[in-house]
Amino acid sequence: MSTSESDDILIRRAQENPAAFEPLYERYVAQVYAYAYYRVGNVQDAEDITARTFYQALTHLSRYTNRGVPFSAWLFRIAHNLVSNWHRDNGRRQTYPLDIVLDTPDPSASLAERAEVNEETRRLWAVIRTLPPERQQLLVLKFVDELSTEQIAVIMGRSEGAVKALLHRTLVAIRHQLTQVA
């Protein structure tokens, strides 16, 4: 990700001339895609959500002002709303294959080790998928997009303390479920 120019400069430029939106797109497309992929679990829907996120951002960019919500958080909020709609529309179709995760094991590992890692990953994500949506959102922002607690707090509209507490409760719940499964 290029950090040569701040988001504020790029946004001002894009607001004056929407054709200058591309650097913002280049900066965030991978992060938004990763977020969408880990929330819906398949490439096709992740691409669709990513595309819709950037369409909406482009359409509403002229109205965006940084009132304590950085551009990245604004983008993730758009993506989050689209993911929520996707879950609402696909509530009965719980398909989370996470193909890429399971198809890209460490090539230096033996077949047995790869199978074991795949099984652990499958078990872990099967547990994560049973968590309430906001906890899944928190885990993806934290471990997939590697955002800071401060950034996550802005995206989720909570205090940093509340995010830390939610993360703690979420890890406790996962540990509890994993021990039950084992």
Next chain:
Amino acid sequence: MNNQADTQWVDLLHVAKEIRRSVQPVRPSAGFQSHLRSDLATALGAERRDLPLEVYAQRQVTPAVVLAGCLGLAAVSVALILLRGHSARQ
């Protein structure tokens, strides 16, 4: 009690580490990125063509328009001063 709390923290850190380890970096394909970039550019062109004229006019605030406005105001001010002077003489 402390030992139990410590054990719990160690367990939670282990869970966090497992989640981090299970995450593989995913990236959108080059083809998808290229299509989306192109679609956004197309949408942008369409949006510009669809702009209502009055909105388009509002966006045309060029330095020349500002200068013309200032000159107009200056002309009106001079005319008012001249009128006031003329009235005072009468």
